[in-house]
Amino acid sequence: MKKVMIFCIPAHGHTNPILPVAKELVLRGNAVRFYSFNEFRSKIEKTGAEYISCDSFLPKLSSEQEKNLKEVSASEMSIQDIRITINMTDFLDKEFREFAPDVVYSDSACFWGKLAADKYHVPLVVSTSTFAFNQLSSQYMKSSLKETAGMLFGLPKVNKELRRLKKYGYESRNLLSLVSSGNDTDLVVYTSKNFQPYAESFSDRYAFVGPSVFSDAQPQKKERPIVYISLGTVINDRPGFYRNCVKALRNEPVDVIISCGKMFDPQTLGTLPDNIKIHPYVDQLDVLSETSVFITHCGMNSVSESLYMAAPMVLYPQTNEQQAVAKRVTDIGAGIMLVDDSAEGIRSAVRKILNSDGYAKAAEKCCHDFRSCTGAKGAADHIENAPNPSDGKDVIKALNKAIAAEQVIYSGFAVLLGAVLFRKRNKKFLWIYILAAVIFSGAVKNKFQDIYYKKLIIR
Numbered sequence: 419m420k421k422v423m424i425f426c427i428p429a430h431g432h433t434n435p436i437l438p439v440a441k442e443l444v445l446r447g448n449a450v451r452f453y454s455f456n457e458f459r460s461k462i463e464k465t466g467a468e469y470i471s472c473d474s475f476l477p478k479l480s481s482e483q484e485k486n487l488k489e490v491s492a493s494e495m496s497i498q499d500i501r502i503t504i505n506m507t508d509f510l511d512k513e514f515r516e517f518a519p520d521v522v523y524s525d526s527a528c529f530w531g532k533l534a535a536d537k538y539h540v541p542l543v544v545s546t547s548t549f550a551f552n553q554l555s556s557q558y559m560k561s562s563l564k565e566t567a568g569m570l571f572g573l574p575k576v577n578k579e580l581r582r583l584k585k586y587g588y589e590s591r592n593l594l595s596l597v598s599s600g601n602d603t604d605l606v607v608y609t610s611k612n613f614q615p616y617a618e619s620f621s622d623r624y625a626f627v628g629p630s631v632f633s634d635a636q637p638q639k640k641e642r643p644i645v646y647i648s649l650g651t652v653i654n655d656r657p658g659f660y661r662n663c664v665k666a667l668r669n670e671p672v673d674v675i676i677s678c679g680k681m682f683d684p685q686t687l688g689t690l691p692d693n694i695k696i697h698p699y700v701d702q703l704d705v706l707s708e709t710s711v712f713i714t715h716c717g718m719n720s721v722s723e724s725l726y727m728a729a730p731m732v733l734y735p736q737t738n739e740q741q742a743v744a745k746r747v748t749d750i751g752a753g754i755m756l757v758d759d760s761a762e763g764i765r766s767a768v769r770k771i772l773n774s775d776g777y778a779k780a781a782e783k784c785c786h787d788f789r790s791c792t793g794a795k796g797a798a799d800h801i802e803n804a805p806n807p808s809d810g811k812d813v814i815k816a817l818n819k820a821i822a823a824e825q826v827i828y829s830g831f832a833v834l835l836g837a838v839l840f841r842k843r844n845k846k847f848l849w850i851y852i853l854a855a856v857i858f859s860g861a862v863k864n865k866f867q868d869i870y871y872k873k874l875i876i877r
Contacts, residue, residue: 425531438794441465493572558742628791643710665761716740728785730777751780
């Protein structure tokens with residue numbers, strides 16, 4: 419029997435995949451303490467784990483901070499995570515001394531779980547509710563100008579908070595090392611190797627277990643198509659979008675189910691046609707098992723559940739992380755991007771999915787792949803065996819060595835070429851050459867990285 423501490427942030431998308439894993443750990447006879455928040459208490463207690471409330475450690479937020487969190491500001495989320503960690507210091511010290519855990523299972527965005535495991539020298543396994551990200555797979559994430567500016571302007575505040583951690587006995591890290599994991603860390607990723615971008619670049623300490631779900635349902639599509647619409651549990655107060663969906667599909671030969679969350683008042687849509695129903699929440703897996711088209715915000719859980727139930731998608735991502743998930747769905751041919759969210763654009767996208775068998779077949783193929791994974795049982799194995807052995811192969815380290823050599827060669831060539839070109843010429847254009855060389859350096863690096871990566875994984 420192992421004593422397991424589980425930590426998670428107050429978010430449905432991060433908590434839900436951990437729940438089947440917690441239940442599996444309990445069924446195996448492990449002592450499991452789940453540190454979470456009262457909103458999730460009922461779900462957690464149903465797993466058999468001991469629920470420990472952390473609500474009292476949440477900082478009081480200003481209206482501006484609440485607004486930033488609702489908009490999924492990376493810098494604001496990091497700042498609040500650090501403050502929660504500091505608020506929990508004395509409590510966690512007592513918990514770790516009294517419970518003496520054998521292993522910590524912490525969500526990837528949960529700083530207090532990861533930092534505490536390091537502070538008390540307890541083996542850590544990280545729960546990854548989206549893709550595993552490194553320098554290769556992160557190419558799937560394209561931040562908007564607003565997201566990039568928000569992170570850059572917020573970084574000084576984040577660094578100020580990070581420096582405070584050292585006073586409380588935590589290792590003071592930079593933000594990147596705190597939010598990411600290397601190949602020497604144990605991770606559970608809730609997707610398959612086939613769906614994970616650049617899966618071969620991760621060490622065997624990464625367990626790709628597939629979707630972690632509570633459902634025995636099988637895909638069973640209705641003769642009359644069902645279109646299911648959900649924007650998740652965070653950025654879902656979108657009355658204009660819901661109105662366009664109603665307008666787009668009210669006269670179509672489909673039944674429509676909209677899950678709008680608790681922030682939106684369905685009454686504002688007025689009287690709905692008979693073929694459209696709207697609810698604050700639904701049993702998403704049950705609905706998806708009968709769905710022919712899913713219009714989704716592309717949260718990893720929603721997309722995984724959709725593919726688990728062989729439902730192709732119209733993709734409407736709202737954040738850079740969701741953009742990455744959406745790109746992967748289009749890669750495998752199981753969905754299309756919604757580039758026009760007008761009524762006409764929505765209607766056209768839905769018709770395109772319904773009128774082409776290719777999307778449904780791609781979703782079905784992924785469904786079989788997901789269902790062949792180890793799921794919660796594989797995750798529990800990985801946690802119980804932590805720290806897990808490794809074969810020592812690290813594609814990223816080998817890749818970085820090659821890139822460093824390539825950059826030295828490129829820089830030398832660029833300097834030599836510049837010396838030849840501008841030795842006897844007017845040097846007023848030299849700065850243009852330098853700027854072009856720097857910009858081109860990034861493109862050359864990325865191209866070399868992709869080529870050399872393919873060579874490494876073939877070996």
